[in-house]
Amino acid sequence: MIKKPDTFNVKANYKSKRDALKANKAWYSQMKQFYKSEYQNEIKDPSSSYSQQGHFFDQYLDNLKQLKKDFKLNKININNTYLSPKKALKIKQQQFTNNRDTFAKKLVELFTNKQVLGGVLFTILLLSLFHIISIITIPGITVPSKYDNSSDFTSMLNLLAGGGLTRMSLFAVGVGPYITAQIIVQLLSSDLIPALSRLNKQGERGKRKLEVITRILNLPLCLIQSYAVMAMILNLNSSGSSDTFQIFGHTSLGDLSAGEIISLMVIFTGGSYLTIFLGDMITKRGVGNGISVIILAGILSNLFGNFQAVLGAISSKVSPTQAGYVLSVVLLFIIYLIFYFLVLLVITFVNSCIRKIPVQQTGQGLTSETKNLPYLPIKLNSAGVIPVIFASSIITIPSTIAQFLKEGTGKWFIQNYLTLSSWSGISIYAILIILFTFFYSYVQINPPQLAENFEKSGKFIPGVKTGIDTEKHVSKVLARVNWMGSIFLAVIASLPYIVSNITNIPSGIAIGGTGIIIIVSASIEIWNSIKSAATTTGYEITRNKIQANYYEESDTIKNPKVEELW
Secondary structure, three states, X not given: OOOOOOOOOOOOOOOOHHHHXXXXXXXXXXXXXXHHHHHHHHHOOOOOOHHHHHXXXXXXXXXXXXXXXXXXXXXXXXXXXXXXXXXXXXXXXXHHHHHHHHHHHHHXXXXXXXXXXXXXXXHHHXXXXXXXXXXXXXXXEEOOOOOOOOOHHHHHHHHHOOOOOOOOOOOOOOOHHHXXXXXXXXXXXXXXXXXXXXXXXXXXXXXXXXXXXXXXXXHHHHHHHHHHHHHHHHHOOOOOOOOOOEEOOEOOHHHOOHHHHHHHHHHXXXXXXXXXXXHHHXXXXXXXXXXXXXXXXXXXXXXXXXXXXXXXXXXXXXXXXXXXXXXXXXXXXXXXXXXHHHHHHHHHHHHHOEEEEEOEEXXXXXXXXXXXXXXXXXXXXXXXXXXHHHHHHXXXXXXXXXXXXXXXXXXXXXXXXXXXXXXXXHHHHHHXXXXXXXXXXXXXXXXXXXXXXXXXXXXXXXXXXXXXXXXXXXXXXXXHHHHHHHHHHHHHHHHHHHHHHHHOOOHHHOOOOHHHHHHHHHHHHHHHHHHHHHHHXXXXXXXXXXXXXXXXXXXXXXXXXXXXXO
8 A cells, every 4th residue: 555645745945936836746646656555555445344445435525525625725825925025925915805804794794784783772871870870879878089999899789780889789799609509509400409400401492491590599699698798898997087977867887777787688689689680681682691680881991980990009109309200201101002802802711712622524525634524623722711600609608708797707708718819819810710610621622421412323533532532632631721711711810819918909900810810701602602603693694595596485375385495
């Protein structure tokens, strides 16, 4: 049998373009001879059946077809490699113009699509409604003009509330308790409680029942956090100051009656359920995941204020008497913005990285060229922003409990070891992100279900047996990918608290953090949702056009049993 030639290298040291084209033609002839020799040896095997010989022939034709494509591609690459500098620059300019025109055309197609435009406008409408309500303080609560809301616990609660905590609005509790309830239900339904585990495996119907259980569990968690929020805002009051938080004219929780406390707890709980409802409406009729979009909107609404805080912090660090004071402040702020956008780019790049697992279909022409196979994409950050939100929700629980405790050993321990202002708290936060990344990515990919679907549809991973071996292989790849993705996620989320502990600057103005991860992940999710909606609508329009061409209305009326084309 003829030995298989090496892959043709366009960038080899050829004297001229003509020599490279000759080498490509020679390589093409050698590859044809190799495939022919391989086919002849396979059909001469006396143990092969007629069906196998037919399969060998199909494979031989597929190899020749792919070889012809590679040959033509090599010619194009050779022509591009041996171009004059002037012509090469002209081609690059033309490619840039084409790409720009294609992107602009795609944008126009997306936003002239009625379904996509309707979803975007519906999302904007609900977010506007959410933002308007979130800046209106609940009657009975007085918010001071200035107060210290830069603590890690307050910042985290405000993030999960979509920005509604700063004004003590109806949405002051937000989705934090709901996220905690989701974590509890998902953990218990992963073979810990058989009844919940069975629901988890029942598909859409089971998921709906689990969602009902989650919302029931959300109720006591909302009531607890509502009380903690009231205790927290009154603890923010400065001693001796007249401009303080007041609830029904009182500055101490002990001065409030039971009816006043219960009424506010019910109001905050109702606001939490209203937030969940708005998130569901965005998920079903808008674009993106509703909860993530609401949190994203809250972060973006506070982004300008954060930049102002950074500018103020830089101004306070530079002496006003220093020569070139204004220039120094502006340059430092520009450097901050450059690093901020660099972190954005890095997170975007990591979110776009995928590990490709080649997939082959039984019955198709089999090939050893894995680069031409379809693939199963496993993202480097397959769990998205969910682990960060989950970990943020969990890390606020000890601080919430501390609001119920009097000054003593228990409260001192929580404040010194279980908050994000301590190294132990930052370590716990990072570990939680890593653990939730592994857990949630496994839930998202679901290797056992994936292996079962592959077996049913006749798909397989080249070199891996179907069934349990496929499950183990996917789980192994997922674990390897997660070791990189989860650690990166934990470092970026913990970075502001690390910087804050080292430099004593507020964590809210440090680069990185939960907010910037949510901005990138939720934005990508929204964009993918818009593209998906446009693709679905385009498919439906095409289907209707084809059906209209194949079936006249009169024929459909006369023969209602005519099957649809699709």
